[in-house]
Amino acid sequence: MKDETEIIKKAINGENAAFGRLYDEYLPRIYRFVLLKTGRKADAEDLTHQIFMNAWQNISRYEFRGFPFSSWLYRIANNAVIDYYRTWKNFKPIEAAEEILTESSDNERFDEQMDLKIIKTAINKLEPDQQNVLIMKFVDDLSNKEIAEALEKSEGAVRVIQHRALKQLKNIVNNPELKEA
Amino acid sequence: MHEEIIKNLKKLRTIRPDEQFIKNSRGLILATYYTPNKLRITWPVLAWSAVAAFSVILIISLTLPRIQNSKILSSSLNRDKIEQELNNLTINIQLEQITYSQTISQTIASALTEISDTHTKHLNKNVLESEQKSLDGLDLQNSEIDRMLNQVIF
Numbered sequence: 001m002k003d004e005t006e007i008i009k010k011a012i013n014g015e016n017a018a019f020g021r022l023y024d025e026y027l028p029r030i031y032r033f034v035l036l037k038t039g040r041k042a043d044a045e046d047l048t049h050q051i052f053m054n055a056w057q058n059i060s061r062y063e064f065r066g067f068p069f070s071s072w073l074y075r076i077a078n079n080a081v082i083d084y085y086r087t088w089k090n091f092k093p094i095e096a097a098e099e100i101l102t103e104s105s106d107n108e109r110f111d112e113q114m115d116l117k118i119i120k121t122a123i124n125k126l127e128p129d130q131q132n133v134l135i136m137k138f139v140d141d142l143s144n145k146e147i148a149e150a151l152e153k154s155e156g157a158v159r160v161i162q163h164r165a166l167k168q169l170k171n172i173v174n175n176p177e178l179k180e181a
Numbered sequence: 182m183h184e185e186i187i188k189n190l191k192k193l194r195t196i197r198p199d200e201q202f203i204k205n206s207r208g209l210i211l212a213t214y215y216t217p218n219k220l221r222i223t224w225p226v227l228a229w230s231a232v233a234a235f236s237v238i239l240i241i242s243l244t245l246p247r248i249q250n251s252k253i254l255s256s257s258l259n260r261d262k263i264e265q266e267l268n269n270l271t272i273n274i275q276l277e278q279i280t281y282s283q284t285i286s287q288t289i290a291s292a293l294t295e296i297s298d299t300h301t302k303h304l305n306k307n308v309l310e311s312e313q314k315s316l317d318g319l320d321l322q323n324s325e326i327d328r329m330l331n332q333v334i335f
Contacts, residue, residue, distance in 0.1 A: 016211040023207055031198040045198065049206045056210050112192065119189040138190035166183040173186065 001025050001068070008069055011059050019056050026070055027052065029140045030077050036123060036135050037081045047084060051077050067149040070142065074150035078132060085128075122172040130165035133158055275329055282326045 001007070001022075010018035030051055035044035054076055062072055123131055132151055136142040144162075148155045 020207065020211050023210065027203060028197055032193070032196045035196060036193065045202050052206065053210050053213065056213060115189050116192055119193065134190060138187050139193045166186055170183060170186050
């Protein structure tokens with residue numbers, strides 16, 4: 001985001017219009033991340049709203065350390081999802097995948113929809129850290145450095161997690177039982 | 182190796198929130214009042230504030246006892262009390278004068294007794310004669326003492 005530092009400074013000084021620009025820039029990515037993690041649209045909207053409300057109320061705590069604002073937002077989002085998992089005990093990933101599929105686009109070809117369904121179901125079978133890395137890296141296009149900052153891990157750890165996650169995901173996708181579902 | 186998987190992952194970028202949700206959420210968040218922290222409290226600021234507060238307390242604790250001992254602060258400005266103090270002062274002065282006069286009178290009386298006593302032989306004649314000279318001119322009947330006594334008693 002161009003001139004992000006200046007915009008953030010204005011937001012810290014209380015200019016809600018500046019925070020509005022940050023909201024417009026990062027909302028789609030955070031929403032996508034939360035939806036893929038929770039699998040439920042209503043919950044994803046509630047959580048996304050809470051994440052940005054929390055960010056606005058605590059923006060004075062943001063520190064410029066050479067990382068984009070998105071890393072800080074993703075950290076808040078990840079913590080919110082962790083809290084969500086603690087309260088939601090009846091999580092059903094398969095149903096969630098269908099819900100996401102319906103909401104994504106009505107114009108997608110059938111086979112593409114099936115691909116999306118499969119990949120979403122497969123993601124939900126991964127470990128939480130593996131889910132986070134794959135979503136941030138390939139869906140939201142964050143760098144390893146930004147992901148490391150968001151997840152409070154080293155870049156080396158992020159690369160290892162990414163490699164294992166892709167390998168695991170491939171095994172899951174190629175599982176005949178999953179394709180027939 | 183993982184190109185197909187990554188390609189499918191990137192397809193998930195089509196997921197987007199509803200426009201109505203964006204509009205409602207954005208409006209609610211930006212309508213929330215936010216108080217910017219203009220004075221960023223940092224440890225140096227806290228430390229200097231603590232030093233300043235301690236210094237003020239120390240100064241007050243050192244100067245307060247001196248102020249309390251000052252006679253100026255302990256004095257009462259009540260008019261009635263001042264007048265009473267003055268009256269007491271006047272009476273005290275008068276009483277002191279009476280006591281002094283009484284003492285003098287007793288001394289004089291003793292001296293006269295000694296002088297008139299011709300049988301007392303151990304008294305120095307020259308001393309007695311000098312005392313007798315100093316007694317000349319004194320009003321042995323002290324009417325002033327009587328007046329003061331009457332004032333005090335009545």
